[in-house]
Amino acid sequence: MTKYTKEIKLAIYHEWIDDDRRGAYLSRKYGMRPGEIAYMVAxxxxxxEGILDRPQQKYTCDFxxxxxxxxxxxxxxxxQVSLDLGLTNHGILANWLRSFK
Structure with missing residues (x-):
């Protein structure tokens, strides 16, 4: 996923929540896949919103x-696990799984 600023992510989030806009509309407007938008909103x-202020994470092997x-x-x-752990993208965990096998 392209790096988006915090402001753009919040704009997408508020359009989803406040204006009841959904994936297809927001996808066209911001050039982000609908699944990425849905994950970010979740x-x-x-x-x-504090999750957007975290610096890039380095995860331990145990984690x-x-x-x-x-x-x-x-x-x-x-x-679900990616959301629970606060991973910024569910692809992070998918990559860990691929490298584990």
Whole structure:
């Protein structure tokens, strides 16, 4: 996903929440895939706007393995685990899974 500023992410979020705009409209307007928009909105709803202020994260091997275990052994959905952990993109966990196998 292209790097978007905090202001653009918040504009997308508020259009989704306040103006009841949805994926297809916002996708055309901002050039972001509808799934990415839906994930970002869910992330902001769960963790609040402060999640956008976090610096880029470095994750430990133990953290990654615990996340992978939740998906592979616990049967949790990849997207759900990514949201729970506050990962900025569900693709991060997907990449960890690919490198683990």
């Amino acid at each position: 992330l902001l709803q769960r963790h609040g 990654k393995l615990a996340a992978i275990d939740r998906v592979l052994l616990g049967g949790e959905a990849l997207r």
